[in-house]
Amino acid sequence: MIQKYSKKEKIYNFLLETGKELSKRKVHTSIWEMECFTEFEGYGIIDERFNIFDLLILQSENNFTSSFTLYLFRGLGKPEYLADVFQYVRNCHKTQKSLV
């Protein structure tokens, strides 16, 4: 097998670099995988410590080689909303694709 960075390593490196710069470490999140929505790299919640629960969804069409998309859904970072939000983003993508 060819030695490559895993998805987790790439995301970790990305967050490490940009996170430090952007937030000065005031807010942070881990990135978790959403099992049934493998097309997304993962999601994070900013920031449970401050009771904010904003949901971040991270996606890249090119394995983070040239671009990525970060979706922010304010207040929807609670377990009961996650599946619906992911489904919503997936549907938006599919609609966009079918219009191409």
Added chain:
Amino acid sequence: MNLDYIDITKFLHKDTLCTEYLQKNAVYKEAVQYHLQGCKNIEVWEYPATNQIRIKGSIPYFVNGHNYFSTMNDWKEGLDYIAGCLNQNIYTCNVNKFEFGTIQEIPFIEADFLHNHIKLQGMTVKPYYQGNVLTGKVFENSNLITKLYDVSRNIKNKLDYSIRNELSRAYGWDKEKHYIKVENHYKKPETLFKQQNLILSELLSDEHLKKLQIDLINTYKSIMKTGCIHIPATKSDINSGTIPLMVLKELENIFDINTEELIKQKIKSIPDEIFNKNDRKARVKQIKDNLKKIISTEKSSYDITELLNIKLNAENI
């Protein structure tokens, strides 16, 4: 029960395909064909005019070297590896075609099993032979191809000795036993899932896999089978007159015919100069006596629906 071959496409838009880990195979007018370096199981097609890629191949063969059994982890490992090589998120690819099937051990000789699976409503049927031996049957319509084939032959002929040993050790494959592959090849997946387009990530979800399992069993169930006739226990009950009647009785349900009625009509149609009234009566009596020796059951003895259901339940525990 697992996914096997897939055929997926994706528009790259502003991105470019990473060809670093690909080996160019052929160049056509509108497409370039690659395969993954050192692995011909996975084909990657690039369409420069539309900046589109198409990936075709069997992920279980790619990851494990066989398609006897594969887990979702195998799939994730294989797809993530391909995605890493191409620098593309392939989970967002549109699914054009795919195969879903299972290998089932059967208590019959494969050729006998295949001979007794006759017809699938609304589909054409094509038998495949190796020499004189029936090795497969393919039922096809515009949306679906259903294949039944002798998988023991494939395992013995296509797989290396080491992989065969691995199959025996890990999954209990036994070269002395009989195995059949039941497989659905979806040509238009969107019709099954009743949605506009299906992406790979959706296909791999538990909900969709469950649908595929149920659809596989239902498709198998709807194959019309022969083998619902009990063979009489004594030699004297099987004369040259009973054998054609046994065959006709088996075909009754499939072709919606009534053997006894057809024979009676045939006897009636024979001109009076050849058969008088007594001749006719004697022939009808003879046929009736022979028909009495034939006992049919509702279910074919070659029907493996129950075995498939057991497998499905075991997988879902």
